[in-house]
Amino acid sequence: GVSKKILVIPGDGIGQEVTAWGKKVLETIAANFNHTFTFDEGIMGHVAIEATGDPLPAETLDKARASDAILFGAIGHAKYDNDPTAKVRPEQGLLKIRKELGLYANLRPIKLFDDLLQASSIKPEILQGADILFFRELTGDVYFGEKQRSEDRATASDLMIYHKYEVERIARKAFEAARTRRKKLCSVDKANVLEASRLWREVVQEIAKEYPDVETEHMFIDNAAMQLIKDPKRFDVVVTGNLFGDILTDEASQIAGSMGMLASASVGDRVGFYEPIHGSAHDIAGKGIANPLASILSAALLLDISFGLKDESQRVIRAVDATLRQGYRTMDIANKHTANDMLLGTDAMGAQVLKNLN
Amino acid sequence: GVSKKILVIPGDGIGQEVTAWGKKVLETIAANFNHTFTFDEGIMGHVAIEATGDPLPAETLDKARASDAILFGAIGHAKYDNDPTAKVRPEQGLLKIRKELGLYANLRPIKLFDDLLQASSIKPEILQGADILFFRELTGDVYFGEKQRSEDRATASDLMIYHKYEVERIARKAFEAARTRRKKLCSVDKANVLEASRLWREVVQEIAKEYPDVETEHMFIDNAAMQLIKDPKRFDVVVTGNLFGDILTDEASQIAGSMGMLASASVGDRVGFYEPIHGSAHDIAGKGIANPLASILSAALLLDISFGLKDESQRVIRAVDATLRQGYRTMDIANKHTANDMLLGTDAMGAQVLKNLN
Numbered sequence: 001g002v003s004k005k006i007l008v009i010p011g012d013g014i015g016q017e018v019t020a021w022g023k024k025v026l027e028t029i030a031a032n033f034n035h036t037f038t039f040d041e042g043i044m045g046h047v048a049i050e051a052t053g054d055p056l057p058a059e060t061l062d063k064a065r066a067s068d069a070i071l072f073g074a075i076g077h078a079k080y081d082n083d084p085t086a087k088v089r090p091e092q093g094l095l096k097i098r099k100e101l102g103l104y105a106n107l108r109p110i111k112l113f114d115d116l117l118q119a120s121s122i123k124p125e126i127l128q129g130a131d132i133l134f135f136r137e138l139t140g141d142v143y144f145g146e147k148q149r150s151e152d153r154a155t156a157s158d159l160m161i162y163h164k165y166e167v168e169r170i171a172r173k174a175f176e177a178a179r180t181r182r183k184k185l186c187s188v189d190k191a192n193v194l195e196a197s198r199l200w201r202e203v204v205q206e207i208a209k210e211y212p213d214v215e216t217e218h219m220f221i222d223n224a225a226m227q228l229i230k231d232p233k234r235f236d237v238v239v240t241g242n243l244f245g246d247i248l249t250d251e252a253s254q255i256a257g258s259m260g261m262l263a264s265a266s267v268g269d270r271v272g273f274y275e276p277i278h279g280s281a282h283d284i285a286g287k288g289i290a291n292p293l294a295s296i297l298s299a300a301l302l303l304d305i306s307f308g309l310k311d312e313s314q315r316v317i318r319a320v321d322a323t324l325r326q327g328y329r330t331m332d333i334a335n336k337h338t339a340n341d342m343l344l345g346t347d348a349m350g351a352q353v354l355k356n357l358n
Numbered sequence: 359g360v361s362k363k364i365l366v367i368p369g370d371g372i373g374q375e376v377t378a379w380g381k382k383v384l385e386t387i388a389a390n391f392n393h394t395f396t397f398d399e400g401i402m403g404h405v406a407i408e409a410t411g412d413p414l415p416a417e418t419l420d421k422a423r424a425s426d427a428i429l430f431g432a433i434g435h436a437k438y439d440n441d442p443t444a445k446v447r448p449e450q451g452l453l454k455i456r457k458e459l460g461l462y463a464n465l466r467p468i469k470l471f472d473d474l475l476q477a478s479s480i481k482p483e484i485l486q487g488a489d490i491l492f493f494r495e496l497t498g499d500v501y502f503g504e505k506q507r508s509e510d511r512a513t514a515s516d517l518m519i520y521h522k523y524e525v526e527r528i529a530r531k532a533f534e535a536a537r538t539r540r541k542k543l544c545s546v547d548k549a550n551v552l553e554a555s556r557l558w559r560e561v562v563q564e565i566a567k568e569y570p571d572v573e574t575e576h577m578f579i580d581n582a583a584m585q586l587i588k589d590p591k592r593f594d595v596v597v598t599g600n601l602f603g604d605i606l607t608d609e610a611s612q613i614a615g616s617m618g619m620l621a622s623a624s625v626g627d628r629v630g631f632y633e634p635i636h637g638s639a640h641d642i643a644g645k646g647i648a649n650p651l652a653s654i655l656s657a658a659l660l661l662d663i664s665f666g667l668k669d670e671s672q673r674v675i676r677a678v679d680a681t682l683r684q685g686y687r688t689m690d691i692a693n694k695h696t697a698n699d700m701l702l703g704t705d706a707m708g709a710q711v712l713k714n715l716n
């Protein structure tokens with residue numbers, strides 16, 4: 001067995017409730033497969049602001065750097081959302097840790113579990129067989145470009161900026177992944193309007209030459225947002241910038257039935273960072289009804305990508321699949337039109353997955 | 359009857375084919391209702407570059423300024439899309455005319471015709487009753503902020519920038535419209551990350567105080583892209599910036615069954631500009647299979663908004679509705695799963711609408 005250090009950062013809102021189950025799954029895998037996973041915990045986001053004034057305390061960052069992988073929950077709080085003038089914000093913690101750890105590639109696999117075919121607003125015949133892997137650039141773009149507010153506060157700006165090397169490294173990762181899949185890559189930009197997108201397109205065109213076996217297409221973001229719903233099966237690997245990736249992957253959650261099902265892996269040159277795509281969902285936080293599957297599937301990604309434990313990762317995915325096949329559902333994936341679903345809260349759902357792991 | 363000057367700008371690709379029918383509908387309305395519409399024609403986009411080297415020749419802009427309303431087709435050509443280094447691009451023509459004419463508010467109504475309930479990838483029960491009016495800001499944002507390319511060409515940027523007055527004027531238009539509808543307004547931004555969005559949110563919050571009868575909510579763009587598919591009925595009026603509006607309205611076309619059904623009105627302080635949401639679609643240009651209904655519905659918007667001819671506008675919409683009820687479909691809205699549709703090309707479809715107008 002392997003010996004690894006995992007930092008758990010539950011974060012805000014439902015992050016606390018769901019991450020508990022991602023962690024339990026990792027513990028169970030360790031026990032079953034004879035691995036030694038040592039856990040530490042860190043704070044980030046609103047909870048960290050409340051405790052220390054800083055959305056990413058130095059201590060958390062130190063612990064992150066010292067760990068082999070990080071399991072994260074969610075970030076954000078309504079308090080700041082309704083106060084656009086707040087200087088210190090939970091999200092700054094997440095953006096900073098992404099930047100500090102060099103997590104430039106955010107992988108978001110979108111795939112529907114068979115038993116959720118009815119859970120989406122999209123027609124089953126459109127969804128069946130859809131399987132998309134998003135590569136979202138995560139440490140550049142308008143997220144990290146200079147922000148300005150005029151002295152009279154009447155003008156505000158953010159710089160959308162890309163450097164060639166940033167596009168190159170994420171494009172390469174995406175092309176490599178396409179090679180192991182259906183060998184199709186779609187790069188999404190807005191090159192008909194934006195200079196940063198024109199650079200993006202130039203660089204992707206250049207890198208594409210190194211991958212003649214991969215069929216490359218370029219699509220404008222507006223068209224992509226449309227095609228994703230119209231015909232999700234046309235996509236295999238999608239690579240795009242930070243902002244467009246943020247938008248498209250949330251939209252794509254509808255292909256997987258619910259946001260509550262989607263895990264993501266942020267990787268770069270060192271430690272990997274795993275988190276559900278969903279947010280802190282303060283409207284349902286503390287009610288015990290959040291879907292823990294995205295956190296559990298984040299744990300599966302962690303096992304696979306950071307530790308190279310493919311069997312263990314598959315085991316987790318199969319346990320989730322089995323749980324769904326047994327008819328267990330959290331609220332977000334329940335099918336209003338059948339009576340067969342057995343509705344569970346967060347803990348009962350997590351426990352059911354654990355049971356199926358054994 | 360009224361006497362009006364209309365400038366027709368067919369533009370590129372299928373713009374030529376579909377705009378012919380928008381114009382014929384206006385001619386028929388003029389004849390039937392005893393109005394005098396005088397038509398002129400202008401060039402813009404790829405066709406204008408080919409003819410003059412300029413995507414928006416001064417002559418076209420002069421004609422636009424001298425007209426009472428403009429009916430536009432589409433813009434763009436694959437040639438430039440695949441060459442990110444091209445200096446002169448068709449889209450520059452469209453962006454320039456929007457800016458020069460002060461067309462800061464782009465209205466995009468999204469509503470499904472009853473007979474197209476099956477044409478969408480989204481389930482009918484999710485769509486039924488959806489009725490959204492988008493207000494997309496059209497002359498600011500990252501579209502018009504300063505663009506830069508470093509000398510070594512390895513860094514590129516666009517400034518995402520908003521001024522308070524720009525947000526104010528579009529917000530007011532959106533709130534006014536909400537008052538005449540279901541009195542709900544959703545403002546979409548990314549205020550948890552972007553300074554320009556924080557200004558946007560501050561200003562909308564301020565203007566909202568003048569409209570206490572309108573229920574206002576603020577939503578992040580990633581969440582909005584998801585909610586739009588998950589539960590389109592939750593939206594009434596949506597107001598957002600140029601880039602987010604571009605993305606969301608293309609995505610929302612799936613609510614109306616097809617991009618080929620959606621019209622838009624761009625208005626500001628003077629002349630109005632009417633165009634389909636769809637692009638030049640060079641893959642089907644010249645084949646006679648494009649859907650002319652978005653251009654025809656753009657003509658309907660023109661009659662209503664620029665000329666105040668509500669009955670005439672309704673007459674056009676009813677003629678489109680009747681045509682769909684008769685089972686006539688262009689390729690993009692045909693239902694693969696029923697044999698009842700009668701598939702028509704562009705001209706036959708347009709002719710059918712004309713017939714139903716009489």
Ligand SMILES: CC(C)[C@H](C(=O)O)[C@@H](O)C(=O)O
Pocket residue numbers: 075076091094246277550551580
């Ligand atoms: C919380 C927010 C800053 C974040 C983002 O926009 O990146 C989230 O939406 C995500 O997708 O991880």
Ligand SMILES: CC(C)[C@H](C(=O)O)[C@@H](O)C(=O)O
Pocket residue numbers: 192193222433434449452604635
């Ligand atoms: C052609 C392009 C510049 C344009 C835009 O992005 O505004 C189009 O997509 C639109 O929505 O009108």
